[in-house]
Amino acid sequence: MAKLNQILAVEKGVKASSQRAVTDAYHTIQKAPLLSGLSRTYQPIDDEGEQLPPESTRVQVKGEQVLADVAKALTRLFDVTATKDWANCAAKANVVVDGEVLLEEVPVTFLLFLEKQLADLHTFIAKLPTLDPAETWTLDDNAEAWRADAVKTTRTKKVPRNHVLAEATDKHPAQVQVYNEDIVVGYWTKVAFSGALPARRVNELLARVQKLQDAVKYAREEANGHVVDDQEVGARLFRYLLA
Structure with a gap:
């Protein structure tokens, strides 16, 4: 068994290698000469005729083997993705700020969404207009x-x-x-x-956003530490597809 963060760490590599394998298989199967073979022998019309050696060309690419290779590559991708998505349904954590639970049992997918939104909100608040400090x-x-x-x-x-x-x-x-x-x-x-805001107010808002950002990151790390059950869906799918 693995943890969700471990699955996430390998997902990108698995996706890249499987896509590469499928692309290579596609290009290979388009090369007709690799799928073609022949065998021919020569027989003179009488015993005194010229003897020629037999000729043969071996089939280098077999469609069924290509399908099996593609299935193998995609099976790994399907299993990793399924394991991640099944785990995302169960991976949850609390968002805690100053020792108080602000949100309970938040799914990791929403934590990722919230993390991006808070980053955008931080940028927005940082650009709010402030009152001229030269005035009272x-x-x-x-x-x-x-x-x-x-x-x-x-x-x-x-x-x-x-x-x-x-x-x-x-x-x-x-x-x-x-x-x-x-x-x-x-x-x-x-x-x-x-209608601008006092600089003190803007700084307070920025501090609150930053504190919540940190809490969400901690919660995401905790949720990503959820132990996952390996899902093996690829083999079942390809047993049906390639039957």
């Missing part, structure tokens, strides 16, 4: 968003002014320079809102 944020229940401290700025307006460079005389008009002066006419009060 407060959760605003009315806006259902984060609110930054109010920032007050002025609004100005350009007002033309005259600057007398030279007073008017009886001979010359006054020399006046026109310029614009910025005059405060009001105040802006800006309050920024954000």
